[in-house]
Amino acid sequence: MRYKVLDIVWLLAIASERSDRVNPQFKKGVLELCVLALLARKDCYGFELVSSVSRSVVMSEGTVYPLMKRLRDEGLLNTYLKESNEGPPRKYYKITDGGRDKFARLLAEWRAFTQGVDDIIEGRQSA
Amino acid sequence: MTRAEYMIRLADKLHNLPEIRRREIVEEILAHFNDGGSEGISDEALAEGLGPPEILAKEYRAAYASEQASVKPSxxxxxxxxxxxxxxxxxxxxxxxxxxxxxxxxxxxxxxxxxxxxxxxxxxxxxxxxxxxxxxxxxxxxxxxxxxxxxxxxxxxxxxxxxxxxxxxxxxxxxxxxxxxxxxxxxxxxxxxxxxxx
Missing domain, CATH: 1.10.287 (Helix Hairpins)
Structure with missing residues (x-):
């Protein structure tokens, strides 16, 4: 088991070296993928989005907020205000067309990567 | 840590960001405390989830710096x-x-x-x-x-x-x-x- 974990770590290291094929900042890329995936489904307000991400992925909520700001700066997300039943209006995040493109690209990278890892774990890799 | 304490420590570390940016961040994190509170989560637990305010501020500053360097030729x-x-x-x-x-x-x-x-x-x-x-x-x-x-x-x-x-x-x-x-x-x-x- 320990051997396989090391394999995965090694693969991650290689993946981050090969920047032409895999997002170099792999972990940040995965988090970005999660945020874009959630917003591709529906618009969310900050707390909703952050708690969804940190519920499934072990990641500090404090990492997600700055990321959302960066994604908005890059034009992948938009924000708008919407009245809420409880308290003041909430700021909602909405994915842009550019964000959808980026999502598709990251998803393809992710699929290829996990496929590769699965192949190694299951021993399907042709030697 | 109470939310007031968290917000003070956060805002303190954001002082070299532009005013608008800083206000956005403060509002966002305050909304996080409000929304979390209305779902019955304590300030203490929310603060722990967000991590130390200094680290949060650092990540916000990094996000801002990378945006400045890549987008705006100011x-x-x-x-x-x-x-x-x-x-x-x-x-x-x-x-x-x-x-x-x-x-x-x-x-x-x-x-x-x-x-x-x-x-x-x-x-x-x-x-x-x-x-x-x-x-x-x-x-x-x-x-x-x-x-x-x-x-x-x-x-x-x-x-x-x-x-x-x-x-x-x-x-x-x-x-x-x-x-x-x-x-x-x-x-x-x-x-x-x-x-x-x-």
């Missing part, structure tokens, strides 16, 4: 790039200039030597021929015929040296030109080093 950013470029130029000047100067001096001395040998050799060869045709006319040379051959040899050696060093100078000049162009490209940002790393 005066401040351009100046930073220019200063970096000047710094690199100075480094080049300090390290490369002596080498370039020394090589140039060697090259120049080769050209001058070659030129002088060719010129003097040719002139004395002519003088020798003249003294063969008109003995005692201008000056007397002891072995005029031998002198013609020796002088022609010196002249052709000088000519070869001159041509060779001029050719070398051309190649050297091209190399310097390419080196300077590369530097300009790096400074102007056409050739990015580690573009992916922030």
């Amino acid at each position: 005066i401040g950013n351009v100046m930073r790039v220019v200063w970096a470029g000047i710094g690199m130029g100075m480094l080049n000047l300090i390290f490369v200039l002596p080498i370039v100067a020394a090589l140039f001096a060697v090259w120049l001395s080769l050209v001058i030597t070659g030129g002088a040998m060719a010129l003097v050799g040719a002139l004395t060869a002519i003088l020798s021929i003249v003294s063969i045709i008109f003995p005692m006319a201008l000056i007397s040379i002891v072995y005029p015929i031998a002198s013609v051959f020796v002088c022609l040899m010196v002249a052709s050696l000088g000519g070869l040296l001159l041509i060779g060093s001029l050719r070398l100078g051309g190649a050297w000049g091209k190399f310097i030109a390419r080196y300077v162009c590369t530097n300009i490209e790096i400074i102007s940002g056409k050739r990015k080093q580690n573009a992916e790393e922030h």
